[in-house]
Amino acid sequence: MSARGVGSRSSRAASIRHELGHPVVDADGHWIETAPVLKAFFLDFVKDLGGADLAARFEAAGGLDYDDTVLRPWSALSEADRRKTWATRPPWWTLPAANTLDRATAHLPRLLYERLDDFGIDFAVLYPSRTLTTPAIREAELRQIACRALNVYHHELYGGYTDRMTPVALVPTHTPDEAIAELEHAVGELGMKAIMINGLVHRPIGASAAGSGGAASPGRDVPNWGSGSGERIDALGLDSEYDYDPFWRRCVELRVAPASHTPGMGWGSRRSVSSYVSNHIGSFGASMEAFCRSIFLGGVTRRFPELSFGLLEGGVGWACELYAGLVSHWEKRSAEAIHHLDPARIDTDELLDLFTRYGDERMQRDGAAIAESFRRLEPEPPELDEYKACAIEKKQDLHDLFVPRFYFGCEADDGTVAFAFDERVNPMGARLRAMFSSDMGHWDVPDMTGILEEAYELVEKGLLDEAAFREFVCVNPVRFYTSVNPDFFAGTRVEAEAKRIVAEESA
Structure with a gap:
């Protein structure tokens, strides 16, 4: 294939970007892992770290290759076995194929760098694809080493393009200690400045926690409500297994804003054994809602008012509902109102x-x-005030602890972005902080040059005005990444505009 036209800056997206007069910051693009190259690096890394025996263990476990560890094992099951074990249908055919240029672009940092102007994007924060769930590996040693190896690899791979893009560091969160250890390595030693945490940790409960494999049925002494055995979701805030405050504090100290990109498939109602579509629709929203609700009601934004949280690829419609629900529930179930x-x-x-x-x-x-x-x-009841951790004194506190602290990644084709900016509907006239997230590199982006064009339809259809669109594609991404690190965009194409936005926020 001829490379002519690559980086031509002749796309409609480039024209839109020129007419906007302000930068476009992509809060969530994706690289695609090149399996043979990554595997070779990974095994060498593991050998250097723990010797040949540890490397052999990783190879026996399938390494990090998604096809080998997920797709091929599922495909090898018979239909009867899939139903017997209820093996959830995993994602399939999720990467660009017919658009070969886009596929190569997601693999090759230099090609992406050359094409960003065609996309109308000034700066991109990049997340994994096939290794997105690495921080959720169940075996602690494998999980921790895998995250470290990937962080070293991607830091090296993208290190020459820091003026236009940055990769996230993968931070496992099964315990605060492992999270702090990888945070300090990735940020403190490697110098990475964006992180992706595992926002939901699956933990055993009931009979499973007791080692019975979850086979026991609840007795009469167990309330007939919810699950008595199996797994629960720990969303790192309310009712968490651990106190994660030391980790949140270290995020503040190292000047990184945690972002969750944890999938919501494979639990709850998204466990179809036959349909990825059924499992995928709304899945990131479900995951992000659980994490956001837990962080808020767990009082994290009260204790760490300087920390912001990114909630990626789930849109913002669920956030409007959650914010409204938090307000309406407080109005009727606050420490005072509950006595009624x-x-x-x-x-x-x-x-x-x-x-x-x-x-x-x-x-x-x-x-x-x-x-x-x-x-x-x-x-x-053991506690009357279920907002106690938030220390709510007045209704406005709900706004102040929610609106400026959470940022919501929204894709270009998401019309519900308009809900975030509708001051008529959101309680206390709130404008929730939706931020532009291209999702380039994945199946729902058929043409990378069309992403900004599709997003700009929000303006063309009258759903957003130009000021709100600037908030969406520029101000809110900058706000998020500079909320604890005002220098995040230093040395990038966005530096001057970012300084203006930071100054406005500080005024």
């Missing part, structure tokens, strides 16, 4: 009088039992 629902406040005499006057024959006949049922109060 105290069963002890029922006037049983008045209630029974009304049952007698308005109840049917059955209600009147069972009056004594009804009276007793209302006098038999619910058990006293």
